[in-house]
Every structure is written in C-alpha cells, then in structure tokens.
Amino acid sequence: MNVEHHDLHHDFPDMADQIRELKMNDRHFARLFDEYHELDKEVRKIEEDTTPASDDTLDALRLKRVHLKDDLYAMLKEA
Template identity: 70%
Template sequence: MTIENHNLHNEFPEMGDQIRALKMKDRHFARLFDEYHDVDREVRRIEEEVEPASDERLEGLKIRRLHLKDDLYAMLKEA
C-alpha cells in the first residue's frame, strides 16, 4: 500500500514562499502548521502500522488534518 505524503509543501507546492513567510510572521499560522504536521505524522505512523489505532481514531485524525489544511489554505489565500 502506498501512503501519500500530505506534507503542506506537497499539498500546496505553488505556495511555498507564502508558507515560509507566514510561519515566520504569524504565530497562529505557525501553531496550526505545527499541529497539522503532528497530526499528519500520527496518521502516517498508523497507516504504516508502526502505531496501532482503531479505525475511529484514524478517521478522527484524518478529519482533524483536513480541517487544519482548510484553515491553513484560507490563511495562505488571504496573505
């Protein structure tokens, strides 16, 4: 099974400069960015079967990751 890389730079490659700039100047963006990557890392560990979790836990994490990505994208579009 191939596991997709949901790193924010992979999700929005055309916004790399904006991502870097917002991480430096917007603490809220930086906090959400870090949370997004923490959640993504946990999802990947579960999908790679490094860490056990219920289907409900995995789905909850994926939903959280999606909401964070939506919030981050909205902030990037405003910048």
C-alpha cells in the same frame, strides 16, 4: 503499504513563499502549521502500521487533519 504524503509543501508547492512568510511572521499560522504536521505524522504512523489504532481513531485524526489543512489554506490564500 504506500502512504500518501499530505504535507503542505507537497500539496501546495506554488505557495511555498507564502508558507515560509507566514511561518516566520504569523504565530497563529505557525502554531497551526506545527499542529498539522504533528497530526499528519501520527496519521502516517497508523497508516504504515507502526502505531496501532482503531479505524474510528484514524478517521477522527484524518478529519481533524482535513479541517486544519482547510484553515491553513484559507490563511495562505489571504496572504
């Protein structure tokens, strides 16, 4: 199965400098960034069939990932 990458650097390549700056200087952003990437890793494992999970669980994780990405993007736009 071909699993799409959803990491921030891939989705927002034009914001690489802001991502790096906020990761280093904003603890809240850094915490959300780490949480987002751990969640993304978990979703990918399920999508790749390495970790079993119900469809409801996968949908809930995807929704949480979207909300985190929205929050991170809002912070990036403000930076």
